[in-house]
Amino acid sequence: MTYRDQADEALRARMVGYQAGERDAFERLHEELAPILHRHLLRLARDPSRVDDLLQETFLQIHRARHTYDPAFPVPPWACAIARHVFLMDCRYRHRRADLAHQEPLDDATLPVAATASHEEALIAKSQVQHALSRLSESTRQSVLMHHLHGLTFREISRRLHIRGPALRARASRGMARLREALEDNESHRDDNP
């Protein structure tokens, strides 16, 4: 029996224990499954800031669906299918939210102000982001906004903008790097001229 088979057997045993209501089995399962699911979700979302929330939601859904696990089959494909569903639901949710945002554009009065920042600071930050975005080319700006603000996948953006996947990824990544540079420049100017 290979190491992989042994690990798989151990996961199955823990999953069966979890179905039987054993807390210890669940703790071990969580410990061993979390890194696998984290990697899987990171591959899907390509955005580390989303993965923690998605992982938490995946464990909640695994808990709700734990009776559907069949011990005759390995645990990771079952758990990864649930993680993938959670990811797709999250994308749909973000998509709907983005559509709503398009229908009802937010004005300054309805923008939430961060708890740590004053209204004035939030407005400054907003104008800085807008200024930095305006320095990007139209297609790069669209790629960045669609992916990072509206949560669309690269495949969906590719279909909408008629740009091939690798070129789109490169464009979005370049756009984010330029945005970051522009914002850091602004920050350093503010520090120099308080």
Add this chain to the structure above:
Amino acid sequence: MTTPDFAGLDPRILDDLRPVRPLARPWKRSLAVTALGLLAALTVTARFGVRPDAVALGPAMLWGLSVVQAAYGLVLIVAALRTAIPGRAFAARTGGALLAIGLLIVLAITYLTWLTHPSHVPATSGAAAAYFRICLRTPVLVGLPLLTLTLFLVFRAYPTRPGLTGALAGFGAGLLADGSWRTYCEVTDPAHVLTTHFASVALLTLAGIVLAQVFSRVVPGAPARRR
């Protein structure tokens, strides 16, 4: 043993670590639908009798083909139950292929029955409408309880693809219901069979898709209800 980090874990999980009974395999769960399908077939035969051209068709063309159609309906129902299990769902292409095979089976059965004993809807006034009404309505009425039971079983699992699951369940229930109805209807004309009998199967498929989509939004614990 290292202490697991539960900082990001939803407290609802740790508060609810009660034992659960694992679901049986899809084919075992489909036995309930098989039993209801048999009951439906017996009810149809007892209520309406056997078609008048039974002798001309022979047992293979009458009962044999009905069994083949109903058996494939059960295969689709098992596929629907399997698709509701995470990690075991069929790809959309495989699901489409399963539905296409179902359509080919219906076409083959229609053609073979027509070749063996051609018969038409009587040419009297109102006969076409009456045949259309009864041959559309009865299989739909027989198929609806089968579809409901299948969807009940589907939503006890975790259907992440309600559209495909509903289509498989609806087509399966439709084939089962029409498999028993064709032992009564003596018209073998493909124009009647495809526009009426198959229309009932298509209606049940559509009902399966719509109901599965609706259930996935309203059934507590269904995957689409997570937000």
